[in-house]
Amino acid sequence: MKEPLFGKTLAQLRALAQELDAPAFVATQLARWLYKQGASDFDAMHNLPKRLRQILGERVEIGRREPERVSLSSDGTKKYLYPTAHARFIETAFIPEGERATLCLSTQVGCKMGCLFCMTGKQGFQGNLSAGEIVSQYRSLPEHGQVTNIVYMGMGEPLDNLEAVLSSLEILTSEWGFSLSPRRITVSTVGIIPAMRDFLKRSESHLAISLHSPFDEERRRLMPVQNVYPLPEVLAALRESPIARRRRISFEYIMFDGLNDTPRHAKELVRILSGLRCRVNLIRFHPIPGTPLASSSEESMVRFEQQLKASGIMTTIRASRGEDIMAACGLLSTKALVGTGREVDY
Numbered sequence: 001m002k003e004p005l006f007g008k009t010l011a012q013l014r015a016l017a018q019e020l021d022a023p024a025f026v027a028t029q030l031a032r033w034l035y036k037q038g039a040s041d042f043d044a045m046h047n048l049p050k051r052l053r054q055i056l057g058e059r060v061e062i063g064r065r066e067p068e069r070v071s072l073s074s075d076g077t078k079k080y081l082y083p084t085a086h087a088r089f090i091e092t093a094f095i096p097e098g099e100r101a102t103l104c105l106s107t108q109v110g111c112k113m114g115c116l117f118c119m120t121g122k123q124g125f126q127g128n129l130s131a132g133e134i135v136s137q138y139r140s141l142p143e144h145g146q147v148t149n150i151v152y153m154g155m156g157e158p159l160d161n162l163e164a165v166l167s168s169l170e171i172l173t174s175e176w177g178f179s180l181s182p183r184r185i186t187v188s189t190v191g192i193i194p195a196m197r198d199f200l201k202r203s204e205s206h207l208a209i210s211l212h213s214p215f216d217e218e219r220r221r222l223m224p225v226q227n228v229y230p231l232p233e234v235l236a237a238l239r240e241s242p243i244a245r246r247r248r249i250s251f252e253y254i255m256f257d258g259l260n261d262t263p264r265h266a267k268e269l270v271r272i273l274s275g276l277r278c279r280v281n282l283i284r285f286h287p288i289p290g291t292p293l294a295s296s297s298e299e300s301m302v303r304f305e306q307q308l309k310a311s312g313i314m315t316t317i318r319a320s321r322g323e324d325i326m327a328a329c330g331l332l333s334t335k336a337l338v339g340t341g342r343e344v345d346y
């Protein structure tokens with residue numbers, strides 16, 4: 001198999017140019033063709049010498065992934081199925097909303113974290129995506145020109161695949177790449193502390209932390225990661241990290257009926273977040289097969305929101321999108337396709 005070019009950073013393209021005895025500026029030309037022009041073959045790269053194009057064609061491939069299937073929700077959300085290495089698949093959600101259009105990217109095939117409320121967690125882990133596979137979900141999206149915001153909240157734990165995620169962010173935000181503002185990109189995590197510290201140092205994008213309960217025992221039941229990186233340590237790491245004001249830290253809070261939606265929970269949440277410049281996003285739970293968890297009522301969610309707001313915490317209830325095509329939060333899964341090879345329809 002030839003090595004893919006799509007997903008290489010400028011530094012990696014420079015190393016390749018050097019290996020091929022080509023001048024360093026060839027790297028910038030290649031980046032332009034790959035990311036700005038969207039070239040799908042080397043013949044299109046007419047400002048590169050013919051001999052170099054030939055050598056490139058023999059040594060490497062463009063390697064951009066294209067979606068194989070799309071599902072359309074009644075609310076306009078679309079879910080795309082992308083192939084990855086070793087005949088595996090991931091899902092990507094495109095969520096248009098008035099002036100805004102959000103793209104929800106996946107970073108792993110399945111996930112190791114095993115959160116109780118999540119279909120991807122139930123799938124188990126089948127592999128990391130490369131930077132090229134992450135960025136392909138943006139560039140190969142038919143609507144990529146409409147995307148205003150990107151969230152790394154699809155399949156997988158982004159900070160469990162840190163280097164590929166950082167490379168993908170570099171490509172999306174660099175002038176030689178897609179020139180998107182890092183302020184339009186949010187990366188989520190369950191709170192893997194060493195990788196979170198690294199992410200805060202080495203990128204400029206926003207960070208969203210999945211919180212879901214302020215109480216140790218409860219969070220442990222919902223999210224096994226609490227056994228390794230307990231929430232108080234995650235919050236302490238955030239308090240110690242220098243974070244520029246323009247960067248946003250948010251906490252994601254999926255609401256479960258009777259489990260984490262009581263006034264006692266809101267009070268404790270206010271206490272543990274005190275002094276942190278942050279916002280809280282309340283998310284409706286979308287029940288998944290075989291879980292005892294149920295979704296909070298609208299009334300409980302609004303009451304919880306008001307309690308947080310009254311204590312000075314910026315809080316929003318996130319609109320639920322794409323539930324009918326299993327594209328909503330926590331519902332992405334390609335488990336049914338694991339081991340089936342590439343036998344899917346477009």
Ligand code: SF4
Pocket residue numbers: 111112113114115118119120121122154155156157190
């Ligand atoms: S919620 Fe995120 S981290 Fe948890 S299992 Fe699902 S994909 Fe993994």
